[in-house]
Amino acid sequence: MKTNNNNIILEAKQLSIGYKTKKKDIVVASDINFKLLQGQLIGLVGANGIGKSTLLRTLIKVQPSLSGDIFINNNNLQQTSNTSLATQLSIVLTEQLTSKNLSVFELVSLGRNPYTNWVGNLTEDDIIKVNEALELVNITELKDQRCFELSDGQLQKVMIARALSQDTDIIVLDEPTTHLDMYHKAYILKLLQRLAKETHKTILFSSHEIDLAIQLCDTMLVMTGNNIICDQPSQLIKNGVFNSLFPKDMIAFDEKSGSFKISK
Amino acid sequence: MKTSKTYRYQFVLLLIILAILFFVNISLGSVSIPTKSIFSSLFGSIDNETWNIIIRDFRLPKAITAILVGSGLGISGLLMQTLFRNPLAGPFVLGISSGASLGVALVILGSGLFGGVFAGLLTTKWSIVIAASIGSFLVLLAVLSVSSRVRDTMAILIIGLMFGSITAAVVSVLSYFSSAEQLQQYIFWGFGSLSNLTWTELLIFTIIYSVGMVISIFSIKALNSLLLGDNYAQSLGLNLKKNRLLIILATSLIAGTVTAFAGPIAFIGLAIPHLTRQIFTSSNHKVLIPAVAIFGAIVMLVCDSIAQIPGSDYILPINAITALVGAPVVIWLLIRQRKLIF
Numbered sequence: 001m002k003t004n005n006n007n008i009i010l011e012a013k014q015l016s017i018g019y020k021t022k023k024k025d026i027v028v029a030s031d032i033n034f035k036l037l038q039g040q041l042i043g044l045v046g047a048n049g050i051g052k053s054t055l056l057r058t059l060i061k062v063q064p065s066l067s068g069d070i071f072i073n074n075n076n077l078q079q080t081s082n083t084s085l086a087t088q089l090s091i092v093l094t095e096q097l098t099s100k101n102l103s104v105f106e107l108v109s110l111g112r113n114p115y116t117n118w119v120g121n122l123t124e125d126d127i128i129k130v131n132e133a134l135e136l137v138n139i140t141e142l143k144d145q146r147c148f149e150l151s152d153g154q155l156q157k158v159m160i161a162r163a164l165s166q167d168t169d170i171i172v173l174d175e176p177t178t179h180l181d182m183y184h185k186a187y188i189l190k191l192l193q194r195l196a197k198e199t200h201k202t203i204l205f206s207s208h209e210i211d212l213a214i215q216l217c218d219t220m221l222v223m224t225g226n227n228i229i230c231d232q233p234s235q236l237i238k239n240g241v242f243n244s245l246f247p248k249d250m251i252a253f254d255e256k257s258g259s260f261k262i263s264k
Numbered sequence: 265m266k267t268s269k270t271y272r273y274q275f276v277l278l279l280i281i282l283a284i285l286f287f288v289n290i291s292l293g294s295v296s297i298p299t300k301s302i303f304s305s306l307f308g309s310i311d312n313e314t315w316n317i318i319i320r321d322f323r324l325p326k327a328i329t330a331i332l333v334g335s336g337l338g339i340s341g342l343l344m345q346t347l348f349r350n351p352l353a354g355p356f357v358l359g360i361s362s363g364a365s366l367g368v369a370l371v372i373l374g375s376g377l378f379g380g381v382f383a384g385l386l387t388t389k390w391s392i393v394i395a396a397s398i399g400s401f402l403v404l405l406a407v408l409s410v411s412s413r414v415r416d417t418m419a420i421l422i423i424g425l426m427f428g429s430i431t432a433a434v435v436s437v438l439s440y441f442s443s444a445e446q447l448q449q450y451i452f453w454g455f456g457s458l459s460n461l462t463w464t465e466l467l468i469f470t471i472i473y474s475v476g477m478v479i480s481i482f483s484i485k486a487l488n489s490l491l492l493g494d495n496y497a498q499s500l501g502l503n504l505k506k507n508r509l510l511i512i513l514a515t516s517l518i519a520g521t522v523t524a525f526a527g528p529i530a531f532i533g534l535a536i537p538h539l540t541r542q543i544f545t546s547s548n549h550k551v552l553i554p555a556v557a558i559f560g561a562i563v564m565l566v567c568d569s570i571a572q573i574p575g576s577d578y579i580l581p582i583n584a585i586t587a588l589v590g591a592p593v594v595i596w597l598l599i600r601q602r603k604l605i606f
Binding site: 060061062082083084085086087089090091093095096097098099101102106107110111113114116118119120166 | 346349481482484485488489490491492493495496498499500501502503541545546547548550
C-alpha cells in the first residue's frame with residue numbers, strides 16, 4: 001500500500017470528539033489518529049452509542065471537534081470554508097429529506113449547487129456530470145420519477161448519485177444500509193466498493209454490517225470503548241480487534257468465517 | 265434533451281388570466297362605468313371627471329394593492345414553508361401579524377389612556393400604518409436576534425408562536441378596558457382592507473415589497489438546497505445562518521408591510537403555495553417563486569371582486585372572503601389529489 005502524502009485525502013491527528021457544554025466538555029472519544037487514502041472504501045464500525053455518528057459529524061464539520069486536527073487534502077478543516085469544503089466532501093445522511101416532491105434528476109442536480117451560478121442554473125457540463133452520476137449508480141431510468149414514489153433502496157441510490165454529482169474527493173455516508181433488506185444492504189455496499197475503484201474517490205461509511213464490511217472494505221475504522229483502530233480487515237481479524245467490540249457473553253467473533261456468532 | 269420542465273404554457277396562461285382579472289376588478293364597483301370608458305381612462309383621458317377620479321384614484325390603486333398583497337403573502341408563505349420544513353407554516357408564524365396587531369391595538373385601544381386631543385391625532389390612518397409597522401418590526405427584531413443564536417430551525421418556529429401568544433394576551437387585556445367604539449375600530453382593522461390606499465402609500469408599499477422580493481429571488485438557490493434539509497444544505501456550501509436570516513428578513517419585510525397597509529389578511533399565505541404546487545407539481549423554487557406570485561395575485565383579485573358584491577354598495581371584509589372562497593378549494597384539491605405535495 002502506498003502511503004506517500006499525496007494520496008492521503010483525510011487525516012485525523014490527536015482528534016478528540018464530543019460535546020461542548022458551558023460547564024465542561026463531554027468527551028465521546030479521544031486520541032483518534034488515522035489516515036484515509038485516495039480510492040479506498042473505509043467502513044466505520046462500533047457498538048451503538050460508541051460515537052460513530054459523532055465522529056462522522058465532526059469529520060463533515062457539522063459539529064466542532066474538542067481538540068486535535070482534521071486535514072482534508074492537507075488543509076485543516078477548521079480553516080476550510082463551507083463553500084470550499086462543498087467541492088471536496090459530500091455526504092449521505094440518515095435524515096429524511098424535507099421535500100420528496102423533487103424529481104430524481106432535480107434532486108441529483110442539487111449536488112451541482114457548489115458549482116452553479118446564483119440562481120442555480122445548470123450548464124451543459126453540469127448536466128453531463130448529473131447524467132454520469134445517474135449512470136454510475138444505474139438509476140438513469142428513474143430520472144423522471146418523484147422521490148416519494150421510490151422505495152428505500154432506490155432512494156438510497158439516488159442520494160448516493162447526488163453525492164457523486166457533487167464531484168468531491170470524499171463521500172461520507174452515515175449508516176447507508178439501515179432500513180434495507182439483506183440484498184439491498186449487500187448491493188449498496190458493493191456499489192460503494194465499485195464506486196471507490198472506478199471513480200478513485202475515498203468513500204467512508206458507518207455501518208452495523210460488520211460481516212459485509214470485512215469482506216468489502218480496504219480499510220476499517222473500529223471504534224471500541226478505549227480507542228479507534230484503523231487497519232486492513234485481515235489485520236484486524238488477526239489482532240483480534242473484533243473480539244473486543246461487544247460483550248463476549250452474548251456474541252463472539254468467529255475468526256474462521258469472519259462473522260459474529262451467538263454465544264451458547 | 266429536456267432536463268427540467270419550464271412550464272411555459274402554464275405561465276403564459278396565468279399571466280393572461282391575471283391581466284383579464286385586473287381589468288375585471290377595475291370595472292367592478294358601486295358606480296357602473298362602461299368598459300370603453302375604463303380603457304380610455306386608463307390609457308388616456310375621458311371627459312367625465314368623476315369617473316376619472318373613481319378609476320385612477322380608487323379602483324386602480326386597489327387593484328394594484330390586491331396584486332401586491334396576494335403575491336406578497338403567497339411568497340412569504342412559500343419561504344416559511346420551505347424554511348421551517350412545515351406545510352402548515354405561513355407568513356405569520358414568526359409573529360409578524362401579532363406584532364402588527366399589538367401596535368394597532370395600542371394605538372386604537374390604548375388611545376383612551378393618552379386622552380384628549382392627542383387621542384384624535386393618534387387614530388388617523390397613518391398612525392395605524394406606522395403602529396403596525398413598528399409592532400411587526402419589533403417582533404421581527406426579537407425573532408431575528410433569537411434566530412442568530414439558535415441553531416435549530418424548529419425552535420424559531422416555536423419562539424414565533426410564543427411571541428404571538430404574548431401579544432394576543434396583551435391585546436385581550438387592552439380590549440377589556442376599551443370602549444365599544446374603540447373595539448369596533450380595532451375589529452374593522454382586523455377585517456383587512458385593500459381599498460383607501462393613496463398613491464403615496466402605494467409607493468412606499470411597493471418599495472418595501474420590492475426589496476423583500478429581490479431578497480427572495482436571490483434566495484432561490486438557498487431555498488432549493490434547504491429542500492434537502494439543513495445539514496445537506498450546509499454540505500452544499502450554504503451559509504445556513506446567513507441565508508436563514510435573509511429568508512426571515514424577506515418574509516418580514518413583505519408580510520410586515522402587507523399587514524401594515526392592508527391589515528392581517530389570513531389564509532392566503534398558507535394556501536397559495538399549496539394550490540400552486542398542485543398546478544405546477546414542482547418543488548423547484550425557480551418555478552415556484554414566480555408561479556406563487558402570479559397565482560397569489562390572481563386569487564386576491566378574485567377575492568376582492570367577490571368582496572365588492574358586484575352591483576351593490578356593500579363591501580364585505582376581505583379577510584372573510586379569502587377563507588370562505590379559499591378553504592373549500594384547498595379541501596377539494598387535497599381530496600381529489602389524495603396527497604399533499606410538499
